[in-house]
Amino acid sequence: MTDTLNTPQPTTPAHHTHPFTRDPKQWEKERSRALRTGHVRDHTCPATCEPVLVHERTPWVWLAWTVPGDGSPPEIPHQIGVLTPAATRTQRLAPRWLTRRPAHRIALGTVPGSLRLATAAIALISLLAGLFAIHQGIPVDVVLPAAFLAPLVAEHLPDRLDARARKYVRVVEGDVACRYLQRLATLHTSLVHAAADSGCYELRRSADIGQTLLWEAAGLLQNRDSRSVSADLIARERAMLQLAHIVKRTAQGDTACASHASHPGRHCL
Template identity: 50%
Template sequence: MRERTRWGWISWTVPSDGHLPETPHQIGIIAPGTTRAQRAILHWLTGRPGRRITLGRALPKSVRFSTVCAVIGSLLVGSLSIHAGLAVDVALPAMALVPLLTERLEGLLDDKDATHVRRIQGEAACRYTQRLTTLQDQLVHLDVQSDSRYGLRRATEIGHDLLWDIAALLQTQDTRSISSTLIAREILMLRLVDQAEKSTFGPW
């Protein structure tokens, strides 16, 4: 199950009893500064099936599931076209070209995904990041409530930047080795939320 947000997504593995687990198995952070349309595209790219099929021991290289589907589809369409009277020297190149174009397109989509999305995995890293995403969701909520006043919009942007930077750290290092850095970022996020709440609701 995937929860989409303005800053990315949280993916959960729901057990068979239907209860929501406490810790997600993956958190994805979309690059700051993306538009709503760009976020929609990235959500689609990251949500599409990425399955690969191993060709066997004799051919150890794996291929994408979509490429296999393209091969089967092009064979069927090509065979029907030849049967309907299309010249073989026209049909065969087209049948060979479709899988190659599919594989190339999937490669370009993967490159775009890697450039604009950072994934966090592992129980400790996801548990920590989940706390920060909860704070970021509070900033987004306050920003929406305030009709996007500049101060709150800027706080939301800073929070997103912090998530993006933290995702980069957690992709290469474990939480223990960068614990002091993570604590400092969490304190900054807490201050952002506190200032945003005071800006929205005023002093008690």
């Protein structure tokens, strides 16, 4: 799959070419937090390590950036998530759940695996509450199942919620896939901002179609080699470029009409 299409690209703001394009101070704030609470990705970081991710939330969902060790802003996201088109209010909670901070875990010593810190805390609270309940005369066969059930729910419920939330968010990783989706997201963000600033139906409709194209492209890149789906990806990028061209013409028409309103002698086409 080629990185550049032959279709003429419209002039659009360079969204997402680096983290927090519209708010550089936010990147510095997130970078400082990452340096305090985690580790940055550098030459000493093994392939299996999990670097701290800085999530930049967008109207269509998020870009996750790593923090390079040399202090420069990254150019390619580590991960991109795309929200399902026409998401309901409940479905829009899925990205916030998936981008929460990783749970603190406690190693089990010689036993393989680990437990969430919250699970250990709930287990302790359940034990103390169970002893108090038994002391108050509540039957043991009622107290013990409840005391065991609470930490089990605390340990496994987040995984169930993760699986449910992933139905509404497609996550893409890998430099090649993220670079392509990053370019498509740049075009789509321009559509979203134009629709938000104008309120025109044509612009809102273009933004809705752009979200669908981004969702479909994420699905193509999620589980397949980009070369095998290059034709489908190029078709979606061309469609996004056409939407950007429509938005540009509509915005120019709005400007002309606004000028006509202040100069009644002119005609608005």
